[in-house]
Amino acid sequence: MFSWRIAMAKTSLMQTRYLTEQDKQGLTRRLNRAGGQIHALRKMVEDAECVDKLLLQISAAKSALTEVALELMEKHLVNCTETCMGGEREEIIRRVTRAVAAVIRNG
Numbered sequence: 001m002f003s004w005r006i007a008m009a010k011t012s013l014m015q016t017r018y019l020t021e022q023d024k025q026g027l028t029r030r031l032n033r034a035g036g037q038i039h040a041l042r043k044m045v046e047d048a049e050c051v052d053k054l055l056l057q058i059s060a061a062k063s064a065l066t067e068v069a070l071e072l073m074e075k076h077l078v079n080c081t082e083t084c085m086g087g088e089r090e091e092i093i094r095r096v097t098r099a100v101a102a103v104i105r106n107g
Helices: 002-017 021-046 051-083 089-106
Strands: none
Touching: 021 051, 051 089
């Protein structure tokens, strides 16, 4: 049981190592912006705003989340594969490919 706890502690440390505090703050700001846009969209629906305004707000929220995804891919993906993604090279490539495809498909 003791070795399991050490392994879990190491895994937890590895999972956070690739993001600095500054990175976390920047990503959190972007996510807060997206959250604000979602909140505004919810209010617009409750107030029965025109569809064109709703669609523009949806576009803005999607764009904010896409910016978060792009920042993660551009600045943090390589470090993450080296620190917190365990497994063989092929498994890591499969995981990254699936994640990037999901962002592209749903972006």
